[in-house]
Amino acid sequence: MEEASLSLSLSTTTNTNTNDLIANYYLQQWRLKSKSAAAKFESMGFPEPQFLTQIDEDEEDDKEELPSELDTLNSSGGFSIVGPDKLSVRYPSVNHHGHDVGVVQANRPAPSKRLVYYFEMYVENAGAKGQVAIGFTTPGFRLRRQPGWELNSYGYHGDDGLLYRGQAKGETFGPVYSTGDTVGGGINYASQELFFTKNGAVVGAVFKDVKGPLFPTVAVHSQHEVVNVNFGKKPFVFDLKAYEAQERAKQNSTIEKLSIPQNASYGIVRSYLQHYGYEDTLKTFDVESRSTLPPISFVQENGFTEDMNTYSLNQRKVLRQLIRSGQIGDAIGKLKDWFPQIVQDGASAICFLLHCQNFIELVRDCAALLAYELPQKSSVGYLLGDSQREIIADAVNAMVLSTNPSVKDSRECLHSRLDRLLRQLSACFLEKRSLNGDQGEGFHLHRILNSGRKG
Amino acid sequence: MSLLWHFINGLAQIVPMATSKKVITREEWEKKLNDVRIRKEDMNKLVMNFLVTEGYVEAAEKFRKESGTDPDIDLATITDRMAVKKAVQAGNVEDAIEKVNDLNPEILDTNPQLFFHLQQQRLIELIRNGKVEEALEFAQEELAPRGEENQSFLEELEKTVALLAFEDVSNCPIGELLDVSQRLKTASEVNAAILTSQSHEKDPKLPSLLKMLLWAQNQLGEKAVYPRINDLSTATLEDPAV
Numbered sequence: 129m130e131e132a133s134l135s136l137s138l139s140t141t142t143n144t145n146t147n148d149l150i151a152n153y154y155l156q157q158w159r160l161k162s163k164s165a166a167a168k169f170e171s172m173g174f175p176e177p178q179f180l181t182q183i184d185e186d187e188e189d190d191k192e193e194l195p196s197e198l199d200t201l202n203s204s205g206g207f208s209i210v211g212p213d214k215l216s217v218r219y220p221s222v223n224h225h226g227h228d229v230g231v232v233q234a235n236r237p238a239p240s241k242r243l244v245y246y247f248e249m250y251v252e253n254a255g256a257k258g259q260v261a262i263g264f265t266t267p268g269f270r271l272r273r274q275p276g277w278e279l280n281s282y283g284y285h286g287d288d289g290l291l292y293r294g295q296a297k298g299e300t301f302g303p304v305y306s307t308g309d310t311v312g313g314g315i316n317y318a319s320q321e322l323f324f325t326k327n328g329a330v331v332g333a334v335f336k337d338v339k340g341p342l343f344p345t346v347a348v349h350s351q352h353e354v355v356n357v358n359f360g361k362k363p364f365v366f367d368l369k370a371y372e373a374q375e376r377a378k379q380n381s382t383i384e385k386l387s388i389p390q391n392a393s394y395g396i397v398r399s400y401l402q403h404y405g406y407e408d409t410l411k412t413f414d415v416e417s418r419s420t421l422p423p424i425s426f427v428q429e430n431g432f433t434e435d436m437n438t439y440s441l442n443q444r445k446v447l448r449q450l451i452r453s454g455q456i457g458d459a460i461g462k463l464k465d466w467f468p469q470i471v472q473d474g475a476s477a478i479c480f481l482l483h484c485q486n487f488i489e490l491v492r493d494c495a496a497l498l499a500y501e502l503p504q505k506s507s508v509g510y511l512l513g514d515s516q517r518e519i520i521a522d523a524v525n526a527m528v529l530s531t532n533p534s535v536k537d538s539r540e541c542l543h544s545r546l547d548r549l550l551r552q553l554s555a556c557f558l559e560k561r562s563l564n565g566d567q568g569e570g571f572h573l574h575r576i577l578n579s580g581r582k583g
Numbered sequence: 584m585s586l587l588w589h590f591i592n593g594l595a596q597i598v599p600m601a602t603s604k605k606v607i608t609r610e611e612w613e614k615k616l617n618d619v620r621i622r623k624e625d626m627n628k629l630v631m632n633f634l635v636t637e638g639y640v641e642a643a644e645k646f647r648k649e650s651g652t653d654p655d656i657d658l659a660t661i662t663d664r665m666a667v668k669k670a671v672q673a674g675n676v677e678d679a680i681e682k683v684n685d686l687n688p689e690i691l692d693t694n695p696q697l698f699f700h701l702q703q704q705r706l707i708e709l710i711r712n713g714k715v716e717e718a719l720e721f722a723q724e725e726l727a728p729r730g731e732e733n734q735s736f737l738e739e740l741e742k743t744v745a746l747l748a749f750e751d752v753s754n755c756p757i758g759e760l761l762d763v764s765q766r767l768k769t770a771s772e773v774n775a776a777i778l779t780s781q782s783h784e785k786d787p788k789l790p791s792l793l794k795m796l797l798w799a800q801n802q803l804g805e806k807a808v809y810p811r812i813n814d815l816s817t818a819t820l821e822d823p824a825v
Contacts, residue, residue: 382798383798388790393790396789396793396818397630400630404650406645406646413639413642416640420638449649514651515624522623547626549793549812550621550792552796555619559607559809564806571799573622576792577632577788
């Protein structure tokens with residue numbers, strides 16, 4: 129992100145520099161897009177074109193590594209034997225005391241930048257005494273003691289159904305479990321609880337007072353015990369999705385109770401259409417909203433902001449249409465006629481953007497002429513997409529807005545109200561999560577947009 | 584230990600310590616805002632979702648052309664849905680019922696409460712137009728059987744029929760049933776039922792996101808002091824009161 133702070137800290141003393149601020153912002157957007165596109169492309173191994181649009185949709189959260197198998201580096205000194213697939217454990221001998229438990233942690237701690245983390249353990253053989261356990265432990269845990277018997281650990285034990293958390297005495301918690309049962313352990317970051325399940329049903333939950341990374345942990349302690357672990361490669365017995373949905377619904381119902389000014393959404397949509405120059409839509413919207421019931425009592429913004437948004441609405445519409453249909457040359461021509469100050473300096477960032485796009489369009493035309501399919505499938509295939517044109521269209525739109533003499537700070541032209549609101553929303557989520565020890569979900573607009581599709 | 588030290592210590596125990604919140608300056612916060620990536624396509628989808636759910640068919644069509652955003656619902660179904668809504672709002676309930684059944688006969692079949700409310704609205708319209716005999720006949724034949732099946736239906740039915748007892752309906756205590764707001768209520772119910780039957784959420788996402796913003800700001804406000812957006816209509820940052 130160094131480039132970002134560099135371009136945005138340009139001084140705003142001269143007009144040209146102010147204009148460059150806008151164009152540089154969009155140049156940065158382009159660079160970020162191409163960086164993530166190239167990286168994703170390589171990791172996906174030359175995907176089909178339709179996947180290219182998903183490239184920058186993956187949230188940053190998913191950069192957390194997940195537990196995938198059992199750890200074999202730290203061992204409990206021969207008291208547990210991990211199978212070759214690293215997803216099963218057996219107790220090799222006969223136990224004699226409380227310090228010869230075979231405890232195994234996952235290879236990585238539970239990820240925290242999400243709503244819930246969950247994993248399961250299947251008891252293949254409860255052996256002589258059924259002293260199997262599932263739980264969570266901190267790094268450096270003494271792997272010869274049952275999870276829960278020591279501080280900073282939690283364990284739900286199969287032989288007595290008790291929950292142990294930090295001491296040798298357990299609390300009444302859930303049912304016992306044995307051969308053939310599947311138990312699960314989960315961390316709910318929203319409620320800050322650890323919960324456990326047996327055969328698909330939650331048996332109980334406790335407050336998570338341990339901060340810091342927690343490793344999913346399983347343990348065996350008597351002769352012939354064997355357990356298998358599932359970190360998500362196979363479907364869970366427990367309906368995790370339903371649990372997550374339930375948790376989100378709880379949060380949503382709290383949120384829905386809040387009140388917002390009537391017609392706040394209407395105003396934001398209208399302002400959005402004005403800002404980006406969707407003139408036809410705006411006109412039709414105004415007509416249609418006049419005939420709605422109940423009538424929209426909308427307080428018009430003060431004259432200043434109204435003027436700024438309807439400024440050059442028609443011209444911005446035309447420019448956007450031209451750019452979206454790839455007619456960059458025509459767009460440049462119109463700019464020369466209407467707003468020559470924007471394209472005056474051929475070396476400016478906006479001219480660079482426009483000429484690049486022009487070139488891309490030429491390549492596209494040539495490729496089409498030669499019926500050459502490959503460009504779409506290349507690592508720069510995204511350049512030929514509509515979203516690329518969208519960046520240029522938005523850049524030009526912002527530049528035109530900034531020519532309005534009543535604009536004080538051209539940064540106002542960069543973001544619509546909706547944009548600012550969404551950014552604030554996202555920033556609040558991220559900061560809250562950061563202050564919370566990096567636990568919990570961020571704000572994912574894309575997920576919200578695609579949710580609720582019951583069809 | 585000095586006397587002063589004891590004194591200060593004692594004070595600290597009496598005076599509640601202000602919870603130390605993290606202070607985030609305007610500059611720091613703006614940098615965080617700049618690092619957020621909001622895709623234009625997603626914002627377009629949000630706007631389209633608003634237009635479509637609220638029933639601005641023509642605006643949605645224009646927006647599709649101007650922005651290239653795909654409406655997540657067939658625009659033709661919106662026109663049908665809006666026709667039903669308008670019919671109810673205008674008091675043409677019979678027409679509305681016919682249209683709903685044309686759209687999807689299962690909607691009324693699986694929604695007895697909705698159907699009852701539509702019939703009730705029909706009754707109200709008959710009473711409004713002074714067609715007393717017709718109203719009574721209608722109430723007897725169509726609504727009474729439903730009232731027998733369901734206690735709350737019966738109560739509402741009785742309330743509606745009671746309108747006939749008043750000479751000056753505009754001043755009676757249940758006169759609100761004759762108000763246009765009653766039509767709007769019924770129209771809204773039909774609208775929601777149609778959307779649900781089309782596997783579409785009945786509310787636009789934008790208002791929920793605005794509420795989420797208020798919630799998120801309050802949540803963060805418990806742990807930090809930072810610039811907030813207090814006025815949704817201007818969406819401008821306001822520095823925290825120091």
